[in-house]
Amino acid sequence: xxxxxxxxxxxxxxxxxxxxxxxxxxxxxxxxxxxxxxxxxxxxxxxxxxxxxxxxxxxxxxxxxxxxxxxxxxxxxxxxxxxxxxxxxxxxxxxxxxxxxxxxxxxxxxxxxxxxxxxxxxxxxxxxxxxxxxxxxxxxxxxxxxxxxxxxxxxxxxxxxxxxxxxxxxxxxxxxxxxxxxxxxxxxxxxxxxxxxxxxxxxxxxxxxxxxxxxxxxxxxxxxxxxxxxxxxxxxxxxxxxxxxxxxxxxxxxxxxxxxxxxxxxxxxxxxxxxx
Amino acid sequence: xxxxxxxxxxxxxxxxxxxxxxxxxxxxxxxxxxxxxxxxxxxxxxxxxxxxxxxxxxxxxxxxxxxxxxxxxxxxxxxxxxxxxxxxxxxxxxxxxxxxxxxxxxxxxxxxxxxxxxxxxxxxxxxxxxxxxxxxxxxxxxxxxxxxxxxxxxxxxxxxxxxxxxxxxxxxxxxxxxxxxxxxxxxxxxxxxxxxxxxxxxxxxxxxxxxxxxxxxxxxxxxxxxxxxxxxxxxxxxxxxxxxxxxxxxxxxxxxxxxxxxxxxxxxxxxxxxxxxxxxxxxxxxxxxxxxxxxxxxxxxxxxxxxxxxxxxxxxxxxxxxxxxxxxxxxxxxxxxxxxxxxxxxxxxxxxxxxxxxxxxxxxxxxxxxxxxxxxxxxxxxxxxxxxxxxxxxxxxxxxxxxxxxxxxxxxxxxxxxxxxxxx
Amino acid sequence: xxxxxxxxxxxxxxxxxxxxxxxxxxxxxxxxxxxxxxxxxxxxxxxxxxxxxxxxxxxxxxxxxxxxxxxxxxxxxxxxxxxxxxxxxxxxxxxxxxxxxxxxxxxxxxxxxxxxxxxxxxxxxxxxxxxxxxxxxxxxxxxxxxxxxxxxxxxxxxxxxxxxxxxxxxxxxxxxxxxxxxxxxxxxxxxxxxxxxxxxxxxxxxxxxxxxxxxxxxxxxxxxxxxxxxxxxxxxxxxxxxxxxxxxxxxxxxxxxxxxxxxxxxxxxxxxxxxxxxxxxxxxxxxxxxxxxxx
Numbered sequence: 002x003x004x005x006x007x008x009x010x011x012x013x014x015x016x017x018x019x020x021x022x023x024x025x026x027x028x029x030x031x032x033x034x035x036x037x038x039x040x041x042x043x044x045x046x047x048x049x050x051x052x053x054x055x056x057x058x059x060x061x062x063x064x065x066x067x068x069x070x071x072x073x074x075x076x077x078x079x080x081x082x083x084x085x086x087x088x089x090x091x092x093x094x095x096x097x098x099x100x101x102x103x104x105x106x107x108x109x110x111x112x113x114x115x116x117x118x119x120x121x122x123x124x125x126x127x128x129x130x131x132x133x134x135x136x137x138x139x140x141x142x143x144x145x146x147x148x149x150x151x152x153x154x155x156x157x158x159x160x161x162x163x164x165x166x167x168x169x170x171x172x173x174x175x176x177x178x179x180x181x182x183x184x185x186x187x188x189x190x191x192x193x194x195x196x197x198x199x200x201x202x203x204x205x206x207x208x209x210x211x212x213x214x215x216x217x218x219x220x221x222x223x224x225x226x227x228x229x230x231x232x233x234x235x236x237x238x239x240x241x242x243x244x245x246x247x248x249x250x251x252x253x254x255x256x257x258x259x260x261x262x263x264x265x266x267x268x269x270x271x272x273x274x275x276x277x
Numbered sequence: 278x279x280x281x282x283x284x285x286x287x288x289x290x291x292x293x294x295x296x297x298x299x300x301x302x303x304x305x306x307x308x309x310x311x312x313x314x315x316x317x318x319x320x321x322x323x324x325x326x327x328x329x330x331x332x333x334x335x336x337x338x339x340x341x342x343x344x345x346x347x348x349x350x351x352x353x354x355x356x357x358x359x360x361x362x363x364x365x366x367x368x369x370x371x372x373x374x375x376x377x378x379x380x381x382x383x384x385x386x387x388x389x390x391x392x393x394x395x396x397x398x399x400x401x402x403x404x405x406x407x408x409x410x411x412x413x414x415x416x417x418x419x420x421x422x423x424x425x426x427x428x429x430x431x432x433x434x435x436x437x438x439x440x441x442x443x444x445x446x447x448x449x450x451x452x453x454x455x456x457x458x459x460x461x462x463x464x465x466x467x468x469x470x471x472x473x474x475x476x477x478x479x480x481x482x483x484x485x486x487x488x489x490x491x492x493x494x495x496x497x498x499x500x501x502x503x504x505x506x507x508x509x510x511x512x513x514x515x516x517x518x519x520x521x522x523x524x525x526x527x528x529x530x531x532x533x534x535x536x537x538x539x540x541x542x543x544x545x546x547x548x549x550x551x552x553x554x555x556x557x558x559x560x561x562x563x564x565x566x567x568x569x570x571x572x573x574x575x576x577x578x579x580x581x582x583x584x585x586x587x588x589x590x591x592x593x594x595x596x597x598x599x600x601x602x603x604x605x606x607x608x609x610x611x612x613x614x615x616x617x618x619x620x621x622x623x624x625x626x627x628x629x630x631x632x633x634x635x636x637x638x639x640x641x642x643x644x645x646x647x648x649x650x651x652x653x654x655x656x657x658x659x660x661x662x663x664x665x666x667x668x669x670x671x672x673x674x675x676x677x678x679x680x681x682x683x684x685x686x687x688x689x690x691x692x693x694x695x696x697x698x699x700x701x
Numbered sequence: 702x703x704x705x706x707x708x709x710x711x712x713x714x715x716x717x718x719x720x721x722x723x724x725x726x727x728x729x730x731x732x733x734x735x736x737x738x739x740x741x742x743x744x745x746x747x748x749x750x751x752x753x754x755x756x757x758x759x760x761x762x763x764x765x766x767x768x769x770x771x772x773x774x775x776x777x778x779x780x781x782x783x784x785x786x787x788x789x790x791x792x793x794x795x796x797x798x799x800x801x802x803x804x805x806x807x808x809x810x811x812x813x814x815x816x817x818x819x820x821x822x823x824x825x826x827x828x829x830x831x832x833x834x835x836x837x838x839x840x841x842x843x844x845x846x847x848x849x850x851x852x853x854x855x856x857x858x859x860x861x862x863x864x865x866x867x868x869x870x871x872x873x874x875x876x877x878x879x880x881x882x883x884x885x886x887x888x889x890x891x892x893x894x895x896x897x898x899x900x901x902x903x904x905x906x907x908x909x910x911x912x913x914x915x916x917x918x919x920x921x922x923x924x925x926x927x928x929x930x931x932x933x934x935x936x937x938x939x940x941x942x943x944x945x946x947x948x949x950x951x952x953x954x955x956x957x958x959x960x961x962x963x964x965x966x967x968x969x970x971x972x973x974x975x976x977x978x979x980x981x982x983x984x985x986x987x988x989x990x991x992x993x994x995x996x
Binding site for chain 2: 744745746748749816824829831832833834851852853855856935939941942944945946956959960961962963966986
Binding site: 029120163198256 | 725734817829831915926986
């Protein structure tokens with residue numbers, strides 16, 4: 002056997018072990034969702050519990066307003082993603098390419114907004130949103146989530162732009178394009194991996210988020226998925242099976258989105274014909 | 278890559294902006310202050326922390342009320358207990374919030390100090406108040422702040438009748454029975470079934486042992502009384518149950534207690550009314566009894582007894598107050614609380630407590646006995662500081678890093694300093 | 702680039718402006734609010750009308766509070782977490798970058814920890830760490846290791862939360878690295894191969910430096926987020942169990958503010974956290990020249 006073959010076997014071995022360790026807790030959650038009597042723990046290690054039933058899945062999908070939660074979450078997350086990509090990709094371009102006064106401060110400024118412990122920001126955020134009449138509106142949540150996602154998106158896009166040689170844009174300018182057209186037609190298409198990361202991250206910024214949603218939203222009709230899940234949790238008694246089933250359903254759209262975006266995270270699509 | 282791509286990108290940007298603006302314009306419900314919406318209907322908002330099983334009956338009663346009173350619309354939102362407290366505070370302090378807030382009796386402590394709920398003894402006639410169980414109300418600063426629909430929250434001895442036919446008369450008998458059922462099935466040296474399980478790390482579960490040893494958390498003026506010999510005895514008893522007697526699992530928390538009982542691997546647990554119906558639904562042949570004295574002929578343990586009820590937001594505008602009061606009286610009326618016994622919960626109204634629905638159910642009779650043997654949970658805000666002081670020290674005793682004598686003194690010291698810090 | 706005319710001086714601000722406006726709106730007011738209450742005595746009794754308290758809270762924090770031990774634990778928490786996040790994430794990205802059979806399946810499964818809602822996975826991990834019945838001790842038992850009191854021993858409890866948090870955090874770094882690896886031109890590796898460079902040299906001289914622009918901000922943000930992350934630690938140790946020994950700074954503040962209503966004190970503490978992180982990031986970014994480009 003060639004050394005390449007050994008390498009491949011070793012590689013797969015490592016990947017399989019890590020993947021199994023990674024999905025084991027998820028398998029446990031599946032087990033909880035199948036248990037008939039709302040038990041969070043179990044004294045047996047069996048992944049498919051005794052008396053397994055799909056009742057919890059039925060409850061979550063048909064008895065609870067899962068459709069409402071899903072619709073609200075999708076709307077908010079999609080808008081957050083689109084806004085974040087737009088704002089971040091343009092702002093990052095300026096940071097990457099243009100040396101303007103305030104550039105360093107602006108970049109650090111985005112970073113700085115993440116440093117204050119979020120729990121202490123909840124009360125004044127509530128007060129601010131109440132004054133702006135954004136409490137109990139999707140817009141309030143959208144703004145909060147975009148603000149959460151932007152720093153990372155800006156920095157990531159900027160880093161990516163910097164890995165694209167300037168010669169390409171300079172050539173485009175010589176050909177008569179405006180800077181903005183150079184950005185749109187040359188730089189952006191080469192940045193699809195970063196756009197994919199940004200999109201995934203922005204989507205996630207709001208999708209599983211509970212604390213800010215709890216502060217902003219109180220009407221049942223506006224519940225997002227995390228708030229809907231929390232409805233199933235009592236103080237001591239929680240409908241664990243329903244909760245587990247709901248949690249697994251919540252992660253499906255994210256995995257789907259990742260699978261769709263995955264093709265941008267594959268080498269060979271971007272800098273194929275570029276000479277450094 | 279050409280004009281078509283640019284065109285697509287432009288479309289996406291425009292779409293995002295339109296959707297963003299549309300989201301600002303649209304939006305969901307209004308806050309409860311907006312009374313002008315739908316001029317004919319008054320909207321009342323309730324925030325609650327009910328367990329999922331209780332929500333079903335609650336919805337039924339609300340629908341019945343709205344059918345009988347078409348001019349009123351009621352909406353409720355669910356929070357967990359701590360979120361309810363902080364969210365209600367946020368909203369009420371900002372001038373808004375729900376009309377009614379439903380939760381455990383100790384939430385009235387902070388709420389009344391923050392002046393965000395109304396005193397109710399002036400709004401509800403004394404004749405109505407007299408129809409509640411005498412221990413249903415907590416008085417703070419001379420006023421009543423919440424009207425309960427259920428009483429309880431008390432810990433009792435819960436046992437599996439299939440494993441243990443009758444309740445033990447005292448802890449010695451309990452330990453004997455428990456020892457027999459602490460069994461190592463697979464021979465690996467550690468038991469797989471345990472005789473007793475309960476949440477060993479929360480001070481709420483320490484209270485019955487404290488009262489059985491003759492102690493209590495505070496004195497008549499509200500000062501903590503944690504550094505007493507009674508506390509030392511209680512902590513030692515608890516630690517011994519785990520370490521010396523060995524009938525309690527090593528790291529026993531609420532979830533493990535719940536699981537072991539549902540899997541029929543433990544005959545005795547100590548738990549409260551919120552859990553009993555769930556056990557019956559899981560197929561356990563349930564028995565309830567007051568927690569037995571620690572030794573034959575000893576003092577009866579008194580768990581903390583409380584209630585859950587409705588408080589009125591101080592921000593409710595005058596024109597809505599009458600409607601809110603009417604809804605409050607409805608939700609705490611005998612007709613509405615009459616279905617609590619079906620969930621093994623004690624209602625607050627005497628009419629139902631003394632009716633065959635309760636007196637004819639041995640489980641509810643045992644529950645009421647335990648409740649009346651209990652001691653009222655203090656609702657002063659200082660209690661939060663006391664819990665916060667007790668909890669870590671109790672955990673240190675349970676994991677063996679602190680001796681009970683030192684622990685009691687530590688609890689007292691921490692409680693005093695935390696109360697001082699909290700009450701400024 | 703274009704000559705420095707007044708129009709192109711405005712241009713960058715047109716690009717950057719909207720983003721900064723959103724940030725300013727959402728973050729500025731709450732931040733100023735907190736600075737305000739840090740110097741006030743806002744607590745239960747004085748919620749509506751806090752009075753001025755000067756530097757009282759700051760003095761208390763630096764003298765009698767457990768700032769130093771908790772800060773030490775927070776640093777350990779952050780360093781261990783981020784190190785493993787990056788190490789595991791980068792390794793997996795390298796393993797899954799080339800043409801590997803089943804690559805997409807691996808990637809989709811490995812992203813599950815990030816995709817799952819935190820509440821249930823944190824509680825599931827807590828269950829897995831149960832002394833008697835949890836999966837971790839049972840597997841350790843099969844390997845001949847005696848069971849660990851994961852949740853009642855102080856060090857082990859902290860470790861258990863770290864392990865769960867590592868599990869939750871490595872997919873993020875993996876995705877970043879996967880994206881960053883796409884920007885490295887193949888020609889560089891081919892040229893190195895022609896020169897006969899071994900794999901480690903290729904990694905050190907090509908991969909790492911070219912990953913820097915994307916990896917450095919991810920690490921800085923990862924450090925900041927982990928330093929301030931509340932959920933996982935709180936859920937697994939149920940608020941600092943055992944005996945308040947599993948606290949990091951933010952969980953400590955959370956308890957002071959929301960259990961004991963000491964808002965002024967908690968705000969002062971938060972400002973100290975903020976200044977620590979600010980100082981760190983400025984130094985780190987300057988050291989790694991993270992705002993500069995590679996080319």
